[in-house]
Amino acid sequence: MKKITKIEGNTANSFIKPKTRVVAYCRVSTGSDEQLVSLQAQKAHYESYIKANPEWEYAGLYYDEGISGTKKENRSDLLRMLSDCETGGSLR
DSSP: OOOOOOOOOOGGGGOOOEEEEEEEEEEESSOOOHHHHHHHHHHHHHHHHTOOOEEEEEEEEEEESSSSSOOOOGGGHHHHHHHHHHOOOOOO
C-alpha cells in the first residue's frame, strides 16, 4: 500500500501584500486667511484620500505656508519630505 503525505497549502494571510506608505505635500503661497483656509482644505482632502485607499498606509503630511512656488530650496517641508522618501527616514 502506498503512503500518502498531505502537504498543507499556504494560508490566505501569506499572500497579503504590504501596504504602500503614502505621504502628501501641500503648499500655499501667502499667509492670508483665504490661503490658510485653502491649506486646511488641501490637508483634509489628501489625508482622507490616502486613508480611503485600502492598499495605502497614511504616513503623514508635509506642508509649507506663505512660500512662493518658484524655488524648491525655499520650501523646507518639501525638502524634508523628499529626503525622508529617499532615505526611508521617519515619515511624519
